[in-house]
Amino acid sequence: MYRKRNNRRTFIKESLVTGVGLVAGWQAVSLGGLARADDFTARVALTKGEDRADNAFRALQMFKKEIAAAIGSKRVVIKPNFVYYSTLLSCTHVGCVEGVLEFLKSIGKRDVVMAESSAANNTMAGYDLNSYWGLVKRYPVKLQDLNQEGFSNAKIWSTGNRNETTPPTTIRISKMYLNPNNFFISCAPMKTHNCAVVTLSMKNIAMSAPVVDVGRAWSQTGGRADKATMHGPGGSSNTDFQVLNDNVYRMAKVYGIHPDLAVIDGYQGMQGDGPVSGYGVTAQKVAIASLDWLAADRVALELMGSNNYRLLNTMPYPACLNYCWQAGLGEWDLSKIQVLGEPIVPNVFNYAANPNLSLQLGLLAAPRE
Numbered sequence: 001m002y003r004k005r006n007n008r009r010t011f012i013k014e015s016l017v018t019g020v021g022l023v024a025g026w027q028a029v030s031l032g033g034l035a036r037a038d039d040f041t042a043r044v045a046l047t048k049g050e051d052r053a054d055n056a057f058r059a060l061q062m063f064k065k066e067i068a069a070a071i072g073s074k075r076v077v078i079k080p081n082f083v084y085y086s087t088l089l090s091c092t093h094v095g096c097v098e099g100v101l102e103f104l105k106s107i108g109k110r111d112v113v114m115a116e117s118s119a120a121n122n123t124m125a126g127y128d129l130n131s132y133w134g135l136v137k138r139y140p141v142k143l144q145d146l147n148q149e150g151f152s153n154a155k156i157w158s159t160g161n162r163n164e165t166t167p168p169t170t171i172r173i174s175k176m177y178l179n180p181n182n183f184f185i186s187c188a189p190m191k192t193h194n195c196a197v198v199t200l201s202m203k204n205i206a207m208s209a210p211v212v213d214v215g216r217a218w219s220q221t222g223g224r225a226d227k228a229t230m231h232g233p234g235g236s237s238n239t240d241f242q243v244l245n246d247n248v249y250r251m252a253k254v255y256g257i258h259p260d261l262a263v264i265d266g267y268q269g270m271q272g273d274g275p276v277s278g279y280g281v282t283a284q285k286v287a288i289a290s291l292d293w294l295a296a297d298r299v300a301l302e303l304m305g306s307n308n309y310r311l312l313n314t315m316p317y318p319a320c321l322n323y324c325w326q327a328g329l330g331e332w333d334l335s336k337i338q339v340l341g342e343p344i345v346p347n348v349f350n351y352a353a354n355p356n357l358s359l360q361l362g363l364l365a366a367p368r369e
Helices: 008-024 052-061 064-071 094-106 123-129 133-138 201-206 238-253 293-303 319-326
Strands: 042-048 075-079 112-116 141-145 151-156 169-174 182-193 197-199 261-271 286-290 310-312 315-317 337-341
Touching: 042 052, 042 293, 052 064, 052 094, 052 261, 052 286, 064 094, 075 094, 094 112, 094 133, 094 182, 094 261, 112 123, 123 141, 133 141, 151 238, 182 201, 182 293, 197 201, 201 238, 201 261, 201 293, 201 319, 238 319, 261 293, 286 293, 293 319, 293 337, 315 319
Parallel strands: 042 337, 075 112, 075 182, 112 141, 182 261
Antiparallel strands: 042 286, 151 169, 182 197, 261 286, 310 315
C-alpha cells in the first residue's frame, strides 16, 4: 500500500537534492572493479533507500535528459506486472509506479497510460487489488487493459524441437505494442520464475503482448488465452522451457516488443517458487533503471545472486536474455555496464532459485527467430 505524500513538490525537491549527491558520487562498477568510462557500452542506475517511490525516482533522475529526449512527443505506456493471484508480492508495488509517475511529471510528460494484461482474473480488478486507482487522482494517467486495445496476428513456436523450422502457431498480440508512437516503460519486480529462471523487464513486456479474452481470464468456458500458448505444450520437460525462451526472444527480435526503458523494483523481491508461490527475500531496498533494458536485467540478475545467474558449458542463463544479447539487442557483459549510484557487490542477495531450476538449464545455445 502506498503512503500519501503531503507535498509532492517537497518530494521532488528532496529527490533532486539526493540525485545531485548521487551524481557527484557516481562510480563505475564491474566484476573487475573500477573501469574507464570509454570501456562501457551501457549505463544502469542503482539506488537504495527506505522509500520505494523515491528509489525509482532517483534512479530515473540520473538519466533525466536522455529519457526526456527518447520519449520526445510519444505517449508513455507504463507496463506493471500483475500475475494477480493471492499474493501482492508477485505484483509490481504501487510505490514503484508512483516514483515513475513523479519522474514523468517532473519532466512535464502528461500523455501517460498504464497498461497490463493480467495472467489470471481481470486486469482492471488487478489495479484495484494493488491500490493503483489512487494514482489516477494524483497523476495524469489512465489505466487500461492491453487485451482491449485491438490485436494483430503473430507467429510463434509451438515446441522446443529445432526440427520445427517455421513458426506454426498464430496468436494475437496487442496492437498497442505495434504502435511506433508509444514509449514503453517496463516496471517489474525482481522474482524467480518456474520456466525462464527469472522475471525482469523483458519478460514482463513479452508475456503481456499475447491477448487473453475477458471471459477466459475469469475461467469461463470459451474464449482464448494466447498468453498460455507462448509456453508451448506445457509440462515440466526442458523442451517446454526451450519454447518459452525462444518465444520471449522472438517477441523482441521479430516483432520489436521490448522495453524502451526498464525500471526494476528490487525493494523486496520473490525467491523460491516464483513467479506466484515464492516467498520474500529480506528487503534489499533497491531500484534499477536504464534505457538499455538488457543491461538493467543483467544488473538485476547479478543482485539476485549466483543461484539464478548460471553458466553451464559457457552458456549463460536465463536463455531468453542470452539470446537477446546474441542478437545485439542490448548489453549483457557486466564488465561493459557502468553502474551509477550504489555499487553492486554489497547489495547482492542470493535469492533461492525456483525448485525446478535444473530442468530450465541445458537449453540450446542459439535462438530461433
